[in-house]
Amino acid sequence: MPKQPMNVPQLVAADAARAARVLNEVRDARLAGQRTRVALRPVIEQSWERMLRGGVDPEHGFRAGPLSPDEVMRRREESPLREVLPVLREGLLSVADVAHHIMVVADEEGRVLWREGCGPVLRKADMLGFEPGADWGEAVVGTNGVGTPAVVRRPVQVFAAEHFVRSHAAWTCAGAPITDPRNGRLLGVVDVSGPLETMHPATLAWVDSVAKLAEARLRETHVSSLERLRAVAAPVLARLGGRAAAVDGDGWTAAVTGMPYAQRIALPKSPSAGIRWLPGLGLCSVEPLAGGWLLRSVDDGAESPQRAGARIVLDLTRPRRWSVTVSGGVGSWSQELSPRHAELLYLLAVHRGGRSAAGLAEDMFGDPGRTVTVRAEMSRVRRYLGAFLEHRPYRFCEDAEIEALLPADREDLLPYSTAPAVVRARTPETVP
Known part of the structure; x- marks a missing residue:
């Protein structure tokens, strides 16, 4: 039987230098509208289509101005990813430095907040503008291991000339999104980048597993915060009659009284004290608690809001x-x-x-x-x-x-x- 053509990860694993040449040929043919000898992977093909529709220049790209050091510091202090940096460093840095890789952590906008790893590779990254404060969103610098995982919300490895912008073709990147377990919101992306010859297709699974460990740590932190809120709410709820619940700022339930337990209650986008209509509870008094909100039903006789005019x-x-x-x-x-x-x-x-x-x-x-x-x-x-x-x-x-x-x-x-x-x-x- 004839041999099946190798896909891109197999090419890289077998012969990195040959893979780089093949990918350059594929890139040139694809951008010229010609047939390619190796098909682009669907995730890369779809990303390139977004780049072509968005007008990203494949030959020169576009480099947005980096954030100021003060703004980078502010974002670091406010980012929930700060809490999981020890997990990311422990899981990635020791191997990355030896293997001539760098670890990059970016926020949900694609702005690089942390960058650590092999010194010579860091200096090469500086020449490319891959530095703290830089914008590596896909719509700005094309297909890459930071911006593309943020768009598709799943791990992505980008080999050499699979990068849409030619100047990035000497790099291979593997990035995985990190999401907030409380609400599913994207917090950012962790990426490992380096020269093509130092990368292996299995790098992606490694990076993804560490990203999942980081999400697990965030989940543990959330559970601990709910336990603290439960301790605060317990004596308050014990004195109340009727239906009431103590929830955190995202609506996750710490404790209830007089009603079935619901894991989460939908809150207004910006909760504030007062009378509000809440799904499943009707009209409620919303009162602040340390670490969350106390919700007390004031409309037990009416399960539905006034729908007219909504x-x-x-x-x-x-x-x-x-x-x-x-x-x-x-x-x-x-x-x-x-x-x-x-x-x-x-x-x-x-x-x-x-x-x-x-x-x-x-x-x-x-x-x-x-x-x-x-x-x-x-x-x-x-x-x-x-x-x-x-x-x-x-x-x-x-x-x-x-x-x-x-x-x-x-x-x-x-x-x-x-x-x-x-x-x-x-x-x-x-x-x-």
Whole structure:
């Protein structure tokens, strides 16, 4: 049988010098619109398409001005990643220095906050502008091991000329995102970079495993903070009648009384003391506690808010920062959306008359039989949208005004979604 052509990681593992030559040929052919002898990996192909649409110059790129040292210091002090630096250093630096690599930690915007490792490689990085305060977001410097993992929200290794900008082709980078376990928000990216000949395809798994250790440390820190809040809240809740809960600033529950335990309660985007309507609790008195908030139901006889005149805004304009905001006579609150929930609410905003579980399953998976998955996800959505959603069929309530904010370019609509209805909506001249 004829041998199957090797993919890029196999090429690098077998012969780094040959891999560099092949990747340079592939890059030149791809940018010239010609067929390539080795196919670009999908994650790289998709990144290059974003670069071409965004106007990044593949020959020269663009270097944004670095942050001032004072601003870098301020961001370091405020970044939750500061808490996990010991984990990252212990897991990566000892090997990185010996293997002629450097470790880079960037924030969610792609700004380099920390950079440590092999001295000669650090000096080469200086020449490239890969320094503290520099902007290595994908839209600024092209496909790379910092910016691209932040966009696709998964680990990515970029070999040599897979970098979109030619001046980066002497480097190979492996980066993994680090997310906040409390809310799923991207905190930043940890990256290991170095010359192609010092890199191995297994580097990516190594970096990803250390990133997951960092997330586990953040999770432990969060659990400890909830335990402290529980100790503060216990004597307060013991004196109260009715329904009440103590939650942290992100709505994670430390303790409850007079009501079933819910792991998390959706809070307004910027909580403040006063009377607020909260999903699952109705009208509540929101009072500050050390490390969180005390929520006391003041509307036990009414499970639903006043829906008339309510306005629901579904914001899909910012990749991975999708949200739904509800405003009306009982105040305003927002909820960040997971990719799956953003897809579901987009489909309901498009189909104001509603969709059955089978219809949503067809839209989401191309399989009307996957209703169990749809119902499970819609049950989770109802935890924060509550009475603003109806079912049989699933739909927004008729009393509310619905507005969907979509990207200016339809190709940027939920760009990583593979739901058939969303894919059709991204394609010109089609209607979802």
